Amino acid sequence: MVQPIDMKRFAQLKAAGELPSPRGVAIAIIRLTQSNNVSMAELARVIKGDPAFVGRLVKAANGLVAENRRAVVSVQEALMVLGLPAVRTMALGFSLLSHYRKGGCAGFDYGHFWSSSLLMAISMQALMLRVRLAAPDDAFSLGLLARVGELALATLYPDAFSRLLNDIGRNPGLQQVSLEDQAFATNHRELGAAMLTDWGVPDVLVQPVRFHECPEVPGYAEGSREHGLVQCLVLSRAIAQLCLAAESEHERLMGPMLRLSSRLGIGRSDFIALCERVGREWGEWGKLLQLRTEAAPRFGELGNRAAVAVGDRGEPAGSGEAEEARPSKALLLVPEEQCRHALRAALEAAGLAVCEVSSARLAIEMAIDVQPQLVFVQWQREAGDEGQAFVRDLHDMRLRRSLQVVAVLPDNDDDALRWLSEAGADDYLLLPLGGVALKARLQVLLKMLGLQLELEREREELRNFAAELAISNRRLQEAALTDPLTGLPNRRHALEAMQVEWASSIRHSRTLAVMIVDLDELKAINDTHGHDVGDIALRQVSEVLRRALRAQDILCRMGGDEFLVICPDTDLAAVVVVAQRLRAAVEAFEPDTGGPQLRMTVSVGVAIREPGMPGFNSLVKLADQGAYAAKETGRNRVIALQAAGA
Structure with a gap:
């Protein structure tokens, strides 16, 4: 049973006000995304106040778009792709990166920390696109913040943490977590998990951060979502370690990564392609975030050498397409020599690469490394339990989904058939194995596997289509709420937003004000210079209004x-005050129409909600009356009828 995080010590540290925390626009983004009533347009306007975050958000969204699809180019599109929870967590992570690039902890390598965290973020996003244990955008933020506990200790205790890291550097055998517990009554694992919990990150994502450095501790069931997320964080950290390690260490680090990716159900070719993508994006993100990056390792060469070292010769580099086209590998746990030779000959004749093993323990290791599509297990009365355990172990592993287990049984043996049923094998062959019968039976098995692979591809296409459809629907919804000339929210969006803000103002006893802004003499500009000039002026003044507001x-x-x-x-x-600033900004602005010189002014009416108002229409009408009065009394002014009435 996983023990809950002890938040008492965290509360004491938080009260001191020294913990790393978001700043600037990130705070506004987090506040907005915590509201159930926030609109995409409202959030987009806040995000545009931080051009650096805009670039990072668009880049993160493009990481989720297929390479042959149109790239995301705007904040609105990025929000549609990512969703509010991911945007909130990204704002948090990027704010920490911006404000904690340096610090007072001399022994803590801030540049290496953020380069490693960035690699983990990109790797987690890429992994989730394949294993689908969590949303890829959430996974990006999870990777970026997975080691935030170390940053917190460096910030809270710069001198003491520096001495601790120096001690570990001189004596690598020391356990960092134990030293942290002794020195600070907490450690970076627990502190990081507590910080994520405090920031509203779901517990299913917090626990992998807490346990990825000691994945055996929580005891999650093999194949469970929690276990998979922990393993993905372990693998993403391994990718980061390899990318930042000396070249002489690369091959040594690649082998364990291949084995771990196999356990997650990712074939060697796919995993190498994943790593190469991570390497490319690391360089792109590094330029965007102004972080030091290095040339990505040659993952293809490393993967081939590491695969040879573990005995995987059945999949040459770049064979991903051939592997999808039809099964290519079979694993034999068949002790009887004559039977084994007959199977090998028939399988090789059918074009499969064949691996043989002598025990169930070796068969599991070989299944992880080789990733066969067919596994043949011979039932033997004296060793029935061992073979049954092997089949059950395969059932508990993710790679079990992509293979078929075929039992080799003696003819007319009830015990063997009972074993087949209890073990959960998919099919069986009966001894003796005749040449023609065996060939026909293998053809049926291969056809079934081909259909299974085709079905999985169709499911993947349906999932991709559903995702694309959801994005298209969100884009259509956004277009329906946007004015095409100015790009501002339109009347429909305004009425919906007014209804939300009105209800929130009443429910929480908050003040609420509105302005009606009328452009002076726009009709005269259209009549004198044409509607094209009027439209240019209208677009440019809209941007002036946007910049002048809060x-x-x-x-x-x-x-x-x-x-x-x-x-x-x-x-x-x-x-x-805000209305006067807005009026003055328009008055000082000269539209660039490419022709006539224009002077623009606005008449503004303002109003606030009063207890006796029956609805938001009354508030808007009062502001509209103020704008009308401003026009009637000379234009280019602000009028608040409520102030005049007082």
């Missing part, structure tokens, strides 16, 4: 020359 303000085009601005948590005095 991050929490929601700017919408209601139609024609009228805009609505929703200002949550804003009283009358504050909204008048």
Whole structure:
């Protein structure tokens, strides 16, 4: 049973105010994404306040898009691909990266830490695209923050943690976690997990961070989601270690990675392709984040040499397509020599590479390394339990999904048939193995496996189609809420946002203000210079309005020359200040129309919610009356009828 995280010590550390925490725009993003009523347009506006985060978000979204699909190019598209929870966690991770690149802990290599964390993030995203144990975007953030406990200790105790790391450097046999517990009454594993929990990361993602350095401790069942996530974090850290290690260490590190990827159901060719993609993206991310990266290792050569070392000669490099086309490998656990020779001859004649093993223990190891599509197990009365245990072990492993187990049984033996049923084999052959009968039986097995692979490909295509359809639907929904000329939220979005903010204002007793902004003399510009010039001016003034507002303000085009601005948590005095700033910004702006010189001004009416108002329409109407009064009294001014009435 996994013990809960002890949050008492964490609460004490948090109270000191020294823990690494998000800053700037990241705080606004996290606050918005915690609300059930936040809109994509509202979140996009806040994100655009941090150009660096915009680039990182778009890059992360493109990591989820198939290579032959159109790239994500805008914040709105990135939000549709990633979803709100992933955006929140990414904002958190990238904020920590931006503000904790350096620190006072002399023994802690901040550059190496963030390069390793970035590699883990990219590797976790790539792994989840294959094993599908978690959302790939969540996995990216998980990899980026998996070692945040070490950063926290370096921040909280720079001198003491530096001495601890130096001691470990001089004596690698020391256990870092034990030393941390003695020195700080906590360790980086528990502290990192507590921080993720405090930031709202789901527990199913927190526990792998807690246990990936000691995957045997939690005792998760083989094949469970939790076990798979822990193993993926172990593998992503191994990829990071290899990429940052000296070239002389590469081949030694590659072998264990191949074995672990096999346990996760990833074939050698696929895993090498995954690593090569990680290497490419590491360089791209490094430039974007201004982190030091190095030339990626030659994973293809490393994979081939490591595979030869473990005895896998059945899959030459680059054979992924051939492997998908038809089964290529068989594993024989057949003690009887004559039977084994007959099977080998028939299988090789059918074009399969054959591996033979003499015991169930060796058969498991060989199955992990070779990843066969067919496994033949001969039942023997004196060793029935061993063969049965082997078949059951295969059932508990992920690679069991991609192979068929065929039992070789004596003819008319009830005990053998009972063994077949209890062990869970997929099919059987009866002794003696005749040439023609064996060939016909193998043809049926190979056909069934081909159909199984085809079915899996169709399922994958359906999953990809469903994902693409979901993205398309979200894009259509976003387009329906966006004004095509200015790119601002349209009238429909404005009414939905007003309804949400109105309800929230009443429920939480918050202030709520709105502005109605009318462009002065837009009709005269259209009549004098044409609608094309008017449209240019309208687009450019829209951008001026957007820049003049605060991050929490929601700017919408209601139609024609009228805009609505929703200002949550804003009283009358504050909204008048914002409106005056907005008016002055438009007055000082000269549109670049490529022709006539124009001077633009706006008339603004503002209003705040009062207890007696029956609905948000009353609030908008009051602001509209203020804008009308501003036009009637000379234009280029701000009027708040509530202030005038007071």
